[in-house]
Amino acid sequence: MLLLGLVAAAPARRPAPPAPQLARIRYWTAPENTRLVLDLTAPLGSPPQFRLADSLTFEIYLPKARKSQVVTTEFVGDSLVADIFPAVSESGCSVRVRLKRPTTPLGFVLPAGDGNPDRIVVDVPAPPNPEADKQLAQKVTELKRSRNLIVAIDAGHGGEDPGAIGYRRLQEADITLAIAKKLKSQLDIMPGVSGFLTRSGDYFVPLRKRIDIARRYQADLFVSIHCNASRDRDATGTEIYFLSLTGATDEAARGLAEKENAADLIGGVSPEAGDDLLSILFDLRQNDTIRRSSDLAESMIDAVGGDSRLSTRGIKQAGFVVLKAPEIPSVLVEAAFITNAREAAILKDVQFQTKFAEMLAQGIDQYRTQHLRATSN
Ligand SMILES: [Zn+2]
Structure with a gap:
C-alpha cells in the first residue's frame, strides 16, 4: 500500500521514447569505396562514436541503441571490407567492421527523409593507388589521340x-544503368567515338x-x-534538358531539377565534398558550353523522334547540378515516364533499351558531324 501511495504522489511523467534501434545494415561496393549504411528506427540521443581498434578493425558505437534481432553478421568480402559484426552491450550496441587493407573510413549521420530512415553512413575508401591513376592517365592520353570524341555516360x-x-x-x-551500358556499346563501335560510364554498377555516386x-x-x-x-499517371514522353543559369523553362522543369x-x-555527401557552385556560375566558358549543349540536345531529340512508341516533349532547360561542368557540353535525357504503365513496360524491355541507346548514339553522331564541320571551316 505504501508503494502505491508513493507512485500516486510522484509527478506525472511522459513515457520515455523508445530507444533507437539498429534496424538494418546495408552495403554497396563501388570502384573507389565500399559504403556501409546503418539504418536506425529513430535518431540517436548522442552522436555515434568511431574508434579504430587496430589498423584493420574499426568500431562504430551507438550509445543507448538497441539492435534488432534481424541484424546479423554481414560477410561483405569485397576488396576493402571483410565483414561487419553487430554486437550489443549494456550501454548500447556497436558495429565492428573488419577491413582487408588499412584505410581511413569516413562516417556521417543523415536524418530521416525522402523515404529513408535515420542512418549512419560510413564510406571505406580504397587506399590511394598511384599506379592505377597512372594507367588511367595513359589510357586517356591514348584515347584522346585516337578518338576525337569522348562521351561520359552518366x-x-x-x-x-x-x-x-x-x-x-x-x-x-x-x-x-541498363540504357547507359547499351549507349556505351553503341558509341564504342562508332568510328572516332569512345564512351565511358560514371557508374558501372549499383552504387551511389554524388552528383559532383x-x-x-x-x-x-x-x-x-x-x-x-x-x-x-x-503523379499524373497519364504523363508520357521524352524530354532532353540542358543547363539553365537563369531559371527553368517552366514550373514542372524546375520541380524535376529539384x-x-x-x-x-x-545518398549523403560528406561535408568535405565542398561547393564550387559559385565559381562555376561565373565561369566565362559556360556560355559557349551551353550553346553546344543546346545543339547536342537538339540532335538527340531529333533522333529520338524516330521511334513511334515515344512522343517527344521537346527540349527544356533547368538548373541540374550534374550539368554544371563549365567546359563540358552536357545534357540530361529523361527517357520516358516510369510512372506510366505503358512507358514503364517499354523502359523495362531490353529491345527498347537497345533501340533507345541507338537513337541517342545517332544524335551524338549527328552533333559530332556538325561540330567537326564547324571547327574545320
Ligand atoms: Zn532521375
Whole structure:
C-alpha cells in the first residue's frame, strides 16, 4: 500500500521514447569505396562514436541503441571490407567492421527523409593507388589521340538512391544503368567515338563526383540518363534538358531539377565534398558550353523522334547540378515516364533499351558531324 501511495504522489511523467534501434545494415561496393549504411528506427540521443581498434578493425558505437534481432553478421568480402559484426552491450550496441587493407573510413549521420530512415553512413575508401591513376592517365592520353570524341555516360541514381519508383515498383536506377551500358556499346563501335560510364554498377555516386569522373576521362560530352516520374499517371514522353543559369523553362522543369538534385541528400555527401557552385556560375566558358549543349540536345531529340512508341516533349532547360561542368557540353535525357504503365513496360524491355541507346548514339553522331564541320571551316 505504501508503494502505491508513493507512485500516486510522484509527478506525472511522459513515457520515455523508445530507444533507437539498429534496424538494418546495408552495403554497396563501388570502384573507389565500399559504403556501409546503418539504418536506425529513430535518431540517436548522442552522436555515434568511431574508434579504430587496430589498423584493420574499426568500431562504430551507438550509445543507448538497441539492435534488432534481424541484424546479423554481414560477410561483405569485397576488396576493402571483410565483414561487419553487430554486437550489443549494456550501454548500447556497436558495429565492428573488419577491413582487408588499412584505410581511413569516413562516417556521417543523415536524418530521416525522402523515404529513408535515420542512418549512419560510413564510406571505406580504397587506399590511394598511384599506379592505377597512372594507367588511367595513359589510357586517356591514348584515347584522346585516337578518338576525337569522348562521351561520359552518366546513369542516374544508384546504391541507396533508387531514383523514382515507377509502375509496379520499377526502379529508375536500374533502367538508367541498363540504357547507359547499351549507349556505351553503341558509341564504342562508332568510328572516332569512345564512351565511358560514371557508374558501372549499383552504387551511389554524388552528383559532383560524376562531373569529376568525366573530367578525369577528359570527356568532350556528358550525357546523363534518367527516367521521368509524375503523379499524373497519364504523363508520357521524352524530354532532353540542358543547363539553365537563369531559371527553368517552366514550373514542372524546375520541380524535376529539384527532385534530381536531391540525389545527394538521399545518398549523403560528406561535408568535405565542398561547393564550387559559385565559381562555376561565373565561369566565362559556360556560355559557349551551353550553346553546344543546346545543339547536342537538339540532335538527340531529333533522333529520338524516330521511334513511334515515344512522343517527344521537346527540349527544356533547368538548373541540374550534374550539368554544371563549365567546359563540358552536357545534357540530361529523361527517357520516358516510369510512372506510366505503358512507358514503364517499354523502359523495362531490353529491345527498347537497345533501340533507345541507338537513337541517342545517332544524335551524338549527328552533333559530332556538325561540330567537326564547324571547327574545320
Ligand atoms: Zn532521375
